[in-house]
Amino acid sequence: MKISGQKVHYFIETCFLQVSLIVGGIEIGDRILIGPRAKLISVNHPLNPQDRHKLELKSVIIGRNVWIGADATILPGVTVGDNAVVAAGALVSKDVPANTLVAGLPAKVIKQIP
Template sequence: MLGPRVNISSENHPVEIASRKTMVPAEVIIKRNVWVGAIATILPRVTIGENSVVAAGAVVTKDVPSNCFVAGVPAKVIKKIGQ
């Protein structure tokens, strides 16, 4: 489930000034049964594991393990979700 105004970014650009006219595509993987709260941002090269929850307004810069709740900027694991 995705909340309103979720941003899933699959493109980035090089940091070098001479290369900034190009875009570099990268994969974003969202596995089964994931909830993403309103206005969250998921950046390129990130995988969100099964059954995880991303809090509203979070900015996900790194992979999220399965069965976790993440929040913050940048997003951090707040707690594991029990099965």
């Protein structure tokens, strides 16, 4: 597998990727699963109309042994903790604690994972 990009860091031992978009400023840990059409988005645009053409980079960090379901969206600046599960279709706008399952729009903690 060839993965490239500016400011994209991969520390991967084992992974399964079917991701729609990876932009710079993303760190992905070992043993991850990323489902079809999942989106990891690390850029946004300023609200100010004069600056809207510019990009704002906010890193996305995916921990070790994370499972991101199909059609999930991880927004800029989010960290997903080790062993977490992001349910299919979830919209993640805040950090996901380690060892938790999150789901929904917006994503919320559903339960702890032992």
